[in-house]
Amino acid sequence: MEWEPVIGLEIHVQLLTNSKIFSGASIAYGAPPNTQACAVDLGLPGVLPVLNKEVVRMAVKFGLAIGAKVSTRSIFARKNYFYPDLPKGYQISQYELPIVEHGHLDIELEDGTVKRIGVTRAHLEEDAGKSLHEDFHGLTGIDLNRAGTPLLEVVSEPDLRSAKEAVAYMKKMHSLVQYLEICDGNMQEGSFRCDANVSIRPKGQKAFGTRAELKNINSFRFVERAINVEIERQIDILEGGGEVIQETRLYDPDKNETRSMRTKEEANDYRYFPDPDLLPVVIEEGFIEDVKKSLPELPDEKIHRFTQDYGLNAYDASVMVANRDMAEYFDAVAQATGEPKAAANWVMGDLTGALNKSGQEINDSPVTAAMLAGMINRIKDGTLTSKTAKIVFEAMWNGEGEADQIIEAKDLKPISDTGAIEKIIDDIIAANPEQVEQYRSGKEKVFGFFVGQVMKASKGKANPQQVNELLKRKLAG
């Protein structure tokens, strides 16, 4: 039988605020345990939550960016369960009236087609703390620094049909939230986390199969592998005549398998009800309008502009746009030079190569967009050849200054003086009588040899066009 996977993702986006969702404690990563857990985060008796305005603004921004309905009235609810990293015994989340509903995200499939993935809802909630399982005399240690960190949980429709689609969706979402500057996207630090609901059904069948929820798949690679092994597991069960049970499963990357999390299954009657400590969140139209004005150019709009206005091909444009910083760098260079193709080649070629080698991000590049543009402009006006440009780029990378300074210091100005070039050509012709003979007897391939010799002797500074003309004349005798 042919099986069709049905996948939906729940992505937890940690919002890039200064303080927590309901308290004035810092959310900075990596602080010593419990030093950023204030009275509210600890759930001390008598404390109360007050909602962070920035969190609401970010959720609205996200909602607008995915073409969703932004609820002018949303409600915080309590999700009740006992767990040591959950200080109050309930998580403040949104249940019946989330802040964002009914959006979508378009993903590009391998065959070049575009698929629209529905986003059911995105709701605000607080993160829990962390349980540390290293040995404290057989006990577990609890760090509540993370408790109260603002999260936007983005729930997709079960529209994804393969692990590859799931990864494409996740990558697109990852890029989007960074574009919106609502998340730093740091997956190692848990700023962008993903759970996947996976089920399979016979191809052609309408009804969904029983799903398993996969946890702990916090890299693009793990998402793909975890979903694939889970699909295999479910196929094996169904083809063996068994039944998939609805449960939470943990992905183990070392063994590349998923296993049941029995502890999470037990008693999940969350008893949601509206949090009486918080009032309905009412968002005025004016607030939404202001956020709309603050929206940056979104990835899809950027891809469109890069292909239409800059003539980039769709692939190059999407690679460039996937990283907002790179796209902006490129955009700046293209605008400053009017040479988008050259800009794209340098950014995706030499610059990316150098960055990869040094392990740096584009924002830390020693060659700024202005510097690269300055260099491309010198190519454009004929000052630099492709060969001298590489020398200039390397020097800029090594901190030797801007293009013009380097051209000066390294004496890379082209030799435009015809007499000087003629002198070089004459010397080379005199030194290579054999090749001259070959050329004159019709072996035109040798011409390239002469060009190379001249360029070498001029240290790449001779204008290639001028060299061609002069060589042709002189060799003709």
Place this chain on the structure above:
Amino acid sequence: MALSKEDVVNIAHLARLAIDAKDIPEYEKNLSNILALVEQMSQVDTTQVEPMAHPLDAVQRLRPDEVTETDQREHFQSIAPATENGLYLVPKVIE
């Protein structure tokens, strides 16, 4: 609705309350009586009524995104039952 012994045990477990077996009949009786009182609510038709979660018709105030809290770990952990290296200790959590 009268609660059974199993109901009492299940609710106590959901609420994480240890209850002595000898006290269960008492809970069964009292909780059932309370539910009988509460069920008088069903006398009124409320199909057209909007539920009221808050006494005042107010909206949530929003706080500026500022860090206002400082580290008070030592102060807060001075009242904690068990801590080590700044962590709160609990019986082993098994995942």
Place this chain on the structure above:
Amino acid sequence: MHNKTLAELSAALQQSEVSSEELTRHLLQRIQSLDGKLNALVTVTEEHALAQARQADALRQAGNAGPMTGLPLIHKDIFCTDGVKTSCGSKMLDNFIAPYDATIVAKCKAAGMVMLGKSNMDEFAMGSSNETSFYGPVHNPWDLDAVPGGSSGGSAAAVAARLSPVATGTDTGGSIRQPAALCGVTGLKPTYGRVSRYGMIAFASSLDQAGPMTRSAEDAAMMLNVMAGFDERDSTSVEKAVPDYTQTLNDSLKGLKIGLPKEYFGEGMDQAVIDVINTAIKQYQELGAEVIEISLPNFALAVPAYYVVAPAECSSNLSRFDGVRFGYRCENPKDLQDFYERSRGEGFGAEVKRRIMIGTYALSAGYYDAYYLKAQKLRRLISDDFHKAFEQVDVIMSATAPTVAFKLGEKTDDPVTMYLSDINTIAVNLAGLPGMSIPAGFVNGLPVGLQIIGNYFDEQRLLNVAHQYQQVTQWHQQSPQDFA
């Protein structure tokens, strides 16, 4: 000296008739000699009080004293007091030294008031007789075999017995007004949102409200001036200017419209209590008020709705008491499950456990609509009844409690009977309205309270209405024989 009201003591301090330290020592002395009979206090903060009193005296000498500087008070043990045990009447918090001050505690401190101690209360404010406290019941100063009412029973008894001119209380279903009535003192539950809930250990968040318990309406006005106001730490506190509540106490009651809801004068009410209330109403008519019979048709549903809403919220509010970060923790748990169940099972008393269980049940899958949602809808109907009533009248009056103080142990075996003793006060909390109880007479030597319910944020009028009555009656000045 202990028979003076807050207003009188304020004047005495201003005129240097007495120092705050002398006054504080006198009351600490009374507490020491008399509280053994009452059990009104869980903690006496003697050193703390004397230090605050000396500071207050120093402020006064430097010419920096305000009207409240140096005046003593007792806080209900539900308010977090920095560095002082805050037990909430529970074994769960018997070892809990609060690491911060509740907003109202900080406000009283800032006003220069002197905290004598923390008062006994029903465990987590769940009770109507102060018999659910881990520290044992409080005795009513008018009859030591009778209950003081609850949950602010310790505060009410302390004020009635002249251990302090004022105590703070909290009222979720009548917990200020009912004990005020049963102990013969003045109690005010402000409009929901008028007083900050920050640092007040939550029972039912959408119903809880703090207020003063005093010996006169004037004193309650002085206290409300200190306690009321917006708090940025409490999302449900209201950004609304606080008037000076003492300024309008003497306004005339001519033309005041008093609504008498017929449902509050019917079945289940002690006739002798009703007679006392009717006498009080006559007094108001003599003061120029007009009486109008009104109806609050959903009155009888307030208790059922309340016993869903309050337990539901409490079941969640009390989840944080798990023995991890503070409070009681069981010995030698065998695993995490056992740790939770025994820490909570051993730390909470029977009534608290009952309410947590009722609330858990009402919110659980399959029952939410029939219980919780239904109760929220009834809450709307009950609230609408009041809205309609206040289109016709300025205040509503009734007995605060259906009977005078009952005997200790009389209702402890039957929670439902106990719950029904709050029948007159509960609807006010569901609607979020302000309500008061003032002494209005006696039945068999025990005090009867008159309940005055006002419109939202109309505390000025409530205090005015209460004060005018106290200008022409002496009920509020009576003191129990053994504590005169």
